[in-house]
Amino acid sequence: MKILVYSGALSPKHRQQINDTAAEMKVEVMYIDSVEEITEAHLDAEVVYGFGFNILSAEKLINSRKLKWLSVTSAGVDFLLKPGLFANEDLIITNSAGAYGVSIAEHIIAVSLMMMRKLTYHYTESVNGKWAESVIQRSLKDSRITVWGTGDIGCSFARRVKAFEPASITGVCRSGICSETVYDRVVSSAEIDGILPDTDLLVMSLPGTAETDGILSKQRLSMLPKGAYIVNVGRGTAIDEDALADCLDEGKLEGAALDVFRNEPLPKDSRLWKTKNLLITPHVAGNLTLQYTVDKNVEMFCENLRAYTKGQPLKHVVDKKAGY
Amino acid sequence: MKILVYSGALSPKHRQQINDTAAEMKVEVMYIDSVEEITEAHLDAEVVYGFGFNILSAEKLINSRKLKWLSVTSAGVDFLLKPGLFANEDLIITNSAGAYGVSIAEHIIAVSLMMMRKLTYHYTESVNGKWAESVIQRSLKDSRITVWGTGDIGCSFARRVKAFEPASITGVCRSGICSETVYDRVVSSAEIDGILPDTDLLVMSLPGTAETDGILSKQRLSMLPKGAYIVNVGRGTAIDEDALADCLDEGKLEGAALDVFRNEPLPKDSRLWKTKNLLITPHVAGNLTLQYTVDKNVEMFCENLRAYTKGQPLKHVVDKKAGY
Structure with a gap:
């Protein structure tokens, strides 16, 4: 052979x-x-x-x-x-x-904290030689975290973020059944609409299938509270990118970090490059x-x-x- | 009263x-x-x-x-x-x-991962609308971590970073005695020279005292392995800043993140603003x-x-x- x-x-x-x-x-x-x-x-x-x-x-x-x-x-x-x-x-x-769990989980924690602690602002100021003004910070502690997609990646993240003392970690997956015990509760994807309004940080690690295409729709994006953050490390197809950009530009969400996109590399003329409070990484969370x-x-x-x-x-x- | x-x-x-x-x-x-x-x-x-x-x-x-x-x-x-x-x-x-433990521990994890995962590079590229090339990433997993200063801040960090499966977490403090059990070992500051050569990530959360002034000297900086990272959230006086800048500019260290400096605000003409692989934040890790x-x-x-x-x-x- x-x-x-x-x-x-x-x-x-x-x-x-x-x-x-x-x-x-x-x-x-x-x-x-x-x-x-x-x-x-x-x-x-x-x-x-x-x-x-x-x-x-x-x-x-x-x-x-x-x-x-x-x-x-x-x-x-x-x-x-x-x-x-x-x-x-x-x-x-x-x-x-x-x-990929180890690498992508580290990526999720990193970009979540970068957004919550305004570290891109501080980085930009420092590159310009400026001792920046204080700005409002947020914390993983006491945050309500939803992990949509409870495979190796979602669970590796959940085990790490648990140490930051969040208010809750909710796992969401197709079946609603997951053997990992780190979650405070696990529900099925059919129940997501009841979870989104109580989510401060939504982490998406879903595979790209017909079922997940556009699953975080414009309507579902509007269910998230105003101060919420989104991190997507699964497949770009899962999110209505245009609706997400609208939410961010209008300040309806606090921030988003996308490592995956419907079209990769992200086209040069995509509006996402210029969307407010959007952290873009070029599909490197699970880089080899x-x-x-x-x-x-x-x-x-x-x-x-x-x-x-x-x-x-x-x-x-x-x-x-x-x-x- | x-x-x-x-x-x-x-x-x-x-x-x-x-x-x-x-x-x-x-x-x-x-x-x-x-x-x-x-x-x-x-x-x-x-x-x-x-x-x-x-x-x-x-x-x-x-x-x-x-x-x-x-x-x-x-x-x-x-x-x-x-x-x-x-x-x-x-x-x-x-x-x-x-x-401050919660906030500063989150800061330490955030900047450590930003350095290890080259996220400032990716951020800069994305701001310029560029889908960046892959670059070598490092991980908290399997890293040998030394926490110099095992007060509330050091221990809050150690408890969080434990979830990232590092190779080891060594606590270093004046007495060599610490009741926190998350460390693999705790040694006294007098033993630091034996610890530095086996350190991939050195986290410093020491108070500003006569004893800690310049404690991370030029000589001690040279004991760290070539690929090491340093994060300082205690007091800027603890590090020989000029020797650190030399190490970074010469590529003897992989990166450093400083939130504290001998002189704050960091003077406009400080060479640190332009030092290679140095991430500067303006004393905001424990911001109110x-x-x-x-x-x-x-x-x-x-x-x-x-x-x-x-x-x-x-x-x-x-x-x-x-x-x-």
């Missing part, structure tokens, strides 16, 4: 780890660094491991009927689920949900430049590779119908 | 709370909003509660022999301890240590613009006022010799 690894962020240490696992399982590994390198030999691969967007641009791989298992380094896989995209209709896709994230990613792939060669069930298999 | 309250950040709610406590204890309360308002009648006050720097500019109060207890809203009191400053040599000074901090401050004063009128021991009494 042959596997093809689209290396990208992998260091020599990670290649070694994959080589060792492959040797142990008697599997041949091939590496490529770009689409252009793909040859006929690579198309013998039964397994491909790499960054999803790279795979998407590798037409030959997509058309390969020999490909049985695609392991992608990202957590979100929405862009790989178009029916008929892969020649092999029974292709198993696994994602790397579970590798953080060593821990890559370590965890490779570790998860190697564990799945062992299971695959033994004919055991894989972890993190994507439910193509649900979309995540 | 009469008390004088220099109101500043107090809301009507806080005045009411002080009025209620005073009525309960049969004490007369007078309020002033500025030094210019002080009349002979105010000099009958046995107790003064207010922002220390305001008191410092109120010569008449300082010279009043009737003043027995000064309760200041700040945690640091170094500027009030010059021998002979107050006419009453037996003046009791209490500070508000304990009111955060409602919780004021609530706690007033609550602590009222509790002490009850004790004072009953002749019971006060809390947070400053040890004038130790300097905090």
Whole structure:
């Protein structure tokens, strides 16, 4: 059996780890660094491991009927689920949900505090050599926090933010059931309208599916209290971006931090660049430049590779119908 | 008995709370909003509660022999301890240590993550309408954290940062003894040289005393590993600022965030404004613009006022010799 690894962020240490696992399982590994390198030999691969967007641009791989298992380094896989995209209709896709919680949770805490403590204002003043005036600060302490999407990311955030003594942490997910015990309560997405009016900080970590498209609608945005903050680290499609920009520009919300957008990179002419109290980051919350994230990613792939060669069930298999 | 309250950040709610406590204890309360308002009648006050720097500019109060207890809203009191400053040599000074832990701990986490996750870079790029390139990120997870100064501020930070799964949290204080259990170990300040080489993030929350002046010297700065970060929220005097700027400009440290400086406001011509990878905030980590901090401050004063009128021991009494 042959596997093809689209290396990208992998260091020599990670290649070694994959080589060792492959040797142990008697599997041949091939590496490529770009689409252009793909040859006929690579198309013998039964397994491909790499960054999803790279795979998407590798037409030959997509058309390969020999490909049985695609392991992608990202957590979100929405862009790989178009029916008929892969020649092999029974292709198993696994994602790397579970590798990003640490990094993205740190991002959420960082941008929440930056907004609440007006740190972009202080940073801007300091860059201009100015000892700034005091401005009103807010705190995570005693805040009512709602975490919409209680997967690895939402729960990693909730466990961290608990230490800041918030008034409450409410988890919201499709089923309304979550085994993580850090939440004060967990409700189903159908109940969100009852939760939004009592939310000071809304954290969104939802996958990009038909069901989540536009789920934070103009109407739902209007249910949040005037002083509320929003952080989105899931998929940009979940929010009506234009309605959000209106709320921010009109001062109906205190601030928002978006790491994901309906169109990425965010187009140059997007009004979001100039929206008031909107903190934009270029989809870096779960960036593979953080060593821990890559370590965890490779570790998860190697564990799945062992299971695959033994004919055991894989972890993190994507439910193509649900979309995540 | 009469008390004088220099109101500043107090809301009507806080005045009411002080009025209620005073009525309960049969004490007369007078309020002033500025030094210019002080009349002979105010000099009958046995107790003064207010922002220390305001008191410092109120010569008449300082010279009043009737003043027995000064309760200041700040945690640091170094500027009030010059021998002979107050006419009453037996003046009791209490500070508000304990009111700032929540706010300053949030500040420390925020600036640490801003540095580690390169968020000032991303913010600057986004303000210029640019979808930035990825850059190397670091994480609180697996970091070796040293907290120098294990008072309310240091411990409030340590309890929060624990949730981020650092490799270790080492507390460092004068005595080497601290009742807080969140630390992996607590050592005395005399042992700091053995700790610095194993520190990825050094958090300094030391009071401004003769003993702490220049305690993070050029020599000690050179003991930190190349990739280390420093956050100072105690007093600016603790660090050799010029040596720190050299380390940062030469890339010997990864970053520093200073909220306090030897001279405040930081002089316009200070080289620190232009120092590489230095995040400057204008002494706002424990700002009284955060409602919780004021609530706690007033609550602590009222509790002490009850004790004072009953002749019971006060809390947070400053040890004038130790300097905090």
